[in-house]
Amino acid sequence: MLPLVSITLFLPLVGAILILCLPRPTARTVHGIGIGTAVLTLAGALAMWLEGVSGTGFSQVEELEWIPAIGAAYRVGVDGVSLPLVLLSAVMFLVAFIYASSLRERPRAYVVLVLLLETTAIGTFTALDGILFYVFFEVSLVSMYFMIAGWGHEDRQRAALMFFLYTLLGSLPLLLAILGLYLGSPEPSFDMRAWIANPPLEGAAAMWALIAMLITFAVKIPAVPLHTWLPAAHVQAPTVGSVILAGIMLKFGTYGLVRFALQMTPEAFREAGVVVLVFGVFSALYGAFAALAQTDLKRLVAYTSINHMGYVIVGVAVAALTLDPSVRTVALDGAVLQMFSHGLVTGALFFLVGMIQERAHSREMGAFGGLLKTVPLLGWSFIVAAFASLGLPGLAHFPAEFQIFLGTLGGAPAAVVVVLGIAIIAGTFLKAIRETFLGEPQQRWHAMPDLSARELLAVAPLLVLTIATGLAPSWVLDVIHRTTSSLVL
DSSP: OOOHHHHHHHHHHHHHHHHHHSSSOOHHHHHHHHHHHHHHHHHHHHHHHHHOOOSSSOEEEEEEEEEGGGTEEEEEEEOTTHHHHHHHHHHHHHHHHHHGGGOOSSHHHHHHHHHHHHHHHHHHHHBOBHHHHHHHHHHHHHHHHHHHHHHOOTTHHHHHHHHHHHHHHHHHHHHHHHHHHHHHSSSSOOBHHHHHHSOOOOHHHHHHHHHHHHHHHHHHTTOTTSOTHHHHHHHHSOHHHHHHIIIIIHHHHHHHIIIIIIHHSHHHHHHHHHHHHHHHHHHHHHHHHHHHTOOBHHHHHHHHHHHHHHHHHHHHHHHHHOOOHHHHHHHHHHHHHHHHHHHHHHHHHHHHHHHHHHHHSOOBGGGOOOHHHHSHHHHHHHHHHHHHHTTOTTSTHHHHHHHHHHHHHHHOGGGGGGGHHHHHHHHHHHHHHHHHHSSOOOGGGTTOOOOOHHHHHHHHHHHHHHHHHHHOTHHHHHHHHHHHTTOOO
């Protein structure tokens, strides 16, 4: 039987090594290897998807001794929470390589960094060993730091440093929590499956481990008030950097919230669940109001990410609080589906905003008007993605947010006030559409070119999947539900 998880995980790394070994490759060769590697990685992810997951525990598990003296091993596998995120990562990186194929500024270093980032992303979602998870979790910071610092915009050095320091320092509490779980285990092991099956910490020790985890994942998500690195990082990052950061890397935090906090310290999370729920509601509403106040399209989309990740926090917190298995399952189904749909929708929005910036050298909504007449493909693509982001039925966010709000109503009715975020986000995007795309176009934008074939190939798959997930979410939800319905907290 083929080790599908390991093949999918390390293919991007093999592609990066191949590029580094080539003597003076041309930009075309480098981009060709990047795209070819991403295609093979997507094929691996699809093979994993077809292999599927079981109703209990982890599937497609692969294990190899690494540091036997301390119980650390190479352990990877998937379940209904991680498998959709692996597939999302494979799709997002492929379209990112397609979009970046026109880059001529140090393409070799750029493609190598993105390939390394793809391996760390898939590794984070598939790792079943505490040390292995932490290695992938941390190495991803290096690639994103150099992407922002090397190919970002005017204030990229400051934004890259802020991103790196925030997330690096924020990760240290997680390391302490992992060590605490290890020391509390009856046998010395970093096996995350054992920590989930029999949580090793109780009482005050479990609560301190939970607090450490929450700090790390709140920075990564990011949740208010630990969100201040995000707008600067998004605004200064190159388009592909913003797409990967929002589409994939923010999910490291929400995935960790489920995998570590919810599954490894369930009793402590239940005790602290109300506090986490309040932070989730506050993050969702703050992100919505902050987005409404923006005039810069990229900052607007960045703040909507805080809003949507706030919904995920609410869903996970409700699952921790409730004793009703059906309510827990509905809330978790919605939270995991929201992670998946957010990657598609926000990735498409960042691509489209980047395309506008490349053409106009501006992201200010007030500088445009009437673009729908001059660039109709770009305009309608943005409108579809914007409608998806505001939760329109028939598009990807609706089934996710509906289940989160349904679970919240059943498990923590007072927190359903978070639904106000949808109305605010709707106003935000309607304002952005009106100011940017409707009305009469200004004379200086009459010659603006519409989407090229390369740009269409990058954004179209995300929009197609957004519509498919909105109309028939069961293709993803069935996989998610196999795991969430069997969780015992």
